[in-house]
Amino acid sequence: DQQVKQNSPSLSVQEGRISILNCDYTNSMFDYFLWYKKYPAEGPTFLISISSIKDKNEDGRFTVFLNKSAKHLSLHIVPSQPGDSAVYFCAASARGGSNYKLTFGKGTLLTVNP
Amino acid sequence: DTGVSQDPRHKITKRGQNVTFRCDPISEHNRLYWYRQTLGQGPEFLTYFQNEAQLEKSRLLSDRFSAERPKGSFSTLEIQRTEQGDSAMYLCASSLVLNSYNEQFFGPGTRLTVL
Numbered sequence: 001d002q003q004v005k006q007n008s009p010s011l012s013v014q015e016g017r018i019s020i021l022n023c024d025y026t027n028s029m030f031d032y033f034l035w036y037k038k039y040p041a042e043g044p045t046f047l048i049s050i051s052s053i054k055d056k057n058e059d060g061r062f063t064v065f066l067n068k069s070a071k072h073l074s075l076h077i078v079p080s081q082p083g084d085s086a087v088y089f090c091a092a093s094a095r096g097g098s099n100y101k102l103t104f105g106k107g108t109l110l111t112v113n114p
Numbered sequence: 115d116t117g118v119s120q121d122p123r124h125k126i127t128k129r130g131q132n133v134t135f136r137c138d139p140i141s142e143h144n145r146l147y148w149y150r151q152t153l154g155q156g157p158e159f160l161t162y163f164q165n166e167a168q169l170e171k172s173r174l175l176s177d178r179f180s181a182e183r184p185k186g187s188f189s190t191l192e193i194q195r196t197e198q199g200d201s202a203m204y205l206c207a208s209s210l211v212l213n214s215y216n217e218q219f220f221g222p223g224t225r226l227t228v229l
Contacts, residue, residue, distance in 0.1 A: 043207075
């Protein structure tokens with residue numbers, strides 16, 4: 001069963017506009033969430049994270065919002081740039097467990113058009 | 115470069131052969147993870163080490179797979195008697211767990227193709 005879901009396989013936006021990538025999760029034990037960006041032939045690169053005690057975390061052009069009651073998080077990129085074009089993965093972990101393994105969604109391919 | 119490194123970056127092998135991959139984590143990180151990624155999927159957890167101790171193995175890790183992290187530094191992942199279904203990207207990540215937060219930093223991966 002897919003505990004972390006990214007229901008949009010792809011998203012296309014214009015340069016300068018906002019990109020919104022969505023992620024849903026089903027496991028209520030998840031309490032730490034991360035976004036990774038991945039270019040072809042490279043490993044995932046950590047972007048931003050959020051703990052379940054917060055509902056928003058911002059880092060430059062990237063903001064992650066967490067809605068615990070809806071088990072939903074989103075990544076906002078504004079303004080979007082062509083270099084942001086990549087696959088974005090949502091990941092979650094449960095601090096209650098001892099291993100902190102990450103459970104990933106299937107990813108969303110973001111294309112930012114000049 | 116002080117990031118996570120993996121070697122080799124690409125490996126092509128014939129079915130039935132054994133292969134071994136190496137991962138060098140960020141030096142001060144105490145945790146090391148192996149993940150596998152297949153086409154159209156996100157990375158899937160395989161196993162992890164806390165220093166030199168292997169503390170969990172996923173059910174995805176069959177008996178043909180073995181991982182080690184001697185002396186708590188680099189790690190190796192060996193696949194014996196490879197099968198075509200083993201073809202995937204094998205990713206290594208490391209982290210330093212502080213205050214229960216766990217940003218994992220990934221290497222570039224080893225792409226395995228089993229013919």
